Amino acid sequence: MEAKTTYFDKPGGENTDKTLALAKARADELGIKTAVVASTVGKTAVKTVDVFKGYKVIVVTHVAGFREPNSQEFTDENRKIVEGKGGIILTTTHAFGGIHRALGRGDAPPASTAGYRRYYRHDAADIRTGHQGSPGNRRHGGGRRTVAHR
Numbered sequence: 001m002e003a004k005t006t007y008f009d010k011p012g013g014e015n016t017d018k019t020l021a022l023a024k025a026r027a028d029e030l031g032i033k034t035a036v037v038a039s040t041v042g043k044t045a046v047k048t049v050d051v052f053k054g055y056k057v058i059v060v061t062h063v064a065g066f067r068e069p070n071s072q073e074f075t076d077e078n079r080k081i082v083e084g085k086g087g088i089i090l091t092t093t094h095a096f097g098g099i100h101r102a103l104g105r106g107d108a109p110p111a112s113t114a115g116y117r118r119y120y121r122h123d124a125a126d127i128r129t130g131h132q133g134s135p136g137n138r139r140h141g142g143g144r145r146t147v148a149h150r
Contacts, residue, residue: 016044020051027055036060042078049085057087064091 006022008015027035034056039045045059059082061074072091082089 013043016047020047024051027052034058039078040073042074042082045074045082045087045089046078049082049087053085057082059087059089061089061091063093 003026006018008018023035027033035048035052036058037044037048038060039048040062042059042061045057048059049057061072064070064072067073074089074091079089
């Protein structure tokens with residue numbers, strides 16, 4: 001099996017459409033019918049349910065209270081759009097952030113998510129359209145990046 005990875009010259013939301021098109025093409029090539037995508041406020045989620053129409057689309061949001069107590073960044077308007085088009089929205093704890101955040105220094109290396117990613121790669125398109133860097137992400141340069149895999 002051979003796979004292609006596409007890197008973009010500049011990070012940001014302007015890469016989302018191309019990333020989704022690449023992921024959709026690869027999903028079609030491999031017969032994958034489930035897409036899992038991260039979305040903070042829901043803009044990427046709305047685009048994903050449109051591009052992956054007829055697929056099972058699972059959207060993972062930030063944990064409630066991520067930015068401030070008792071708040072959810074994913075907008076109600078985007079939630080209605082995504083769910084209205086059959087998307088599934090998952091909001092849960094930040095399980096893979098690492099226990100070091102709760103018990104230790106904020107600059108400790110992040111916990112490995114390799115096993116988590118391998119689990120999903122067997123039956124879902126791996127779509128990452130950028131993620132704001134967190135303190136634990138400094139060893140990878142932090143900031144926003146866009147990568148399309150598979």
